[in-house]
Amino acid sequence: xxxxxxxxxxxxxxxxxxxxxxxxxxxxxxxxxxxxxxxxxxxxxxxxxxxxxxxxxxxxxxxxxxxxxxxxxxxxxxxxxxxxxxxxxxxxxxxxxxxxxxxxxxxxxxxxxxx
Amino acid sequence: xxxxxxxxxxxxxxxxxxxxxxxxxxxxxxxxxxxxxxxxxxxxxxxxxxxxxxxxxxxxxxxxxxxxxxxxxxxxxxxxxxxxxxxxxxxxxxxxxxxxxxxxxxx
Numbered sequence: 001x002x003x004x005x006x007x008x009x010x011x012x013x014x015x016x017x018x019x020x021x022x023x024x025x026x027x028x029x030x031x032x033x034x035x036x037x038x039x040x041x042x043x044x045x046x047x048x049x050x051x052x053x054x055x056x057x058x059x060x061x062x063x064x065x066x067x068x069x070x071x072x073x074x075x076x077x078x079x080x081x082x083x084x085x086x087x088x089x090x091x092x093x094x095x096x097x098x099x100x101x102x103x104x105x106x107x108x109x110x111x112x113x114x115x
Numbered sequence: 116x117x118x119x120x121x122x123x124x125x126x127x128x129x130x131x132x133x134x135x136x137x138x139x140x141x142x143x144x145x146x147x148x149x150x151x152x153x154x155x156x157x158x159x160x161x162x163x164x165x166x167x168x169x170x171x172x173x174x175x176x177x178x179x180x181x182x183x184x185x186x187x188x189x190x191x192x193x194x195x196x197x198x199x200x201x202x203x204x205x206x207x208x209x210x211x212x213x214x215x216x217x218x219x220x221x222x
Contacts, residue, residue, distance in 0.1 A: 045210060108155075109156050
């Protein structure tokens, strides 16, 4: 069964460093998303991506964040200068079809720890 | 005020019990989703609803659009059902999540 994959599963970085989180969405899906979940809190939307551009982003997704689909398979989230408060689980998701509200399939997550 | 409210926050049940988790939302939505999150953190989609009722195995999800309310039912609960159950709604191009209901089923 097709699935969304994410690498790495756990990333530890120093404050101020750049990190890139990688995702491989399901191959025929058209919509891609990043969400994050700070420990003990609810999941929060970061950004959605469709047709090679950002379709919506939250207030959290400031200039420190960027997304890219560098080739036909990968979808990346970059944090330019990490802060302590960026420590969270980051989930990638993708959905198929032509409607933005189709079922979303989530990856296993990347746990980011900023020291 | 949270746009998606779930109740209860925590639920402990005995194996075999019928379980109901409720979700209310205050915004216009395209669809409502029920998700399951296990202790390892992974999120699995259980249902996506825009009207009526859906059933999958022992799980049943219903939605009342007029009342902006949805319920997730688990029949004949089992310890392996222990997880966090999350209600989320589609708004535009994003999901807006509830805080989740922590379910523990004891044998």
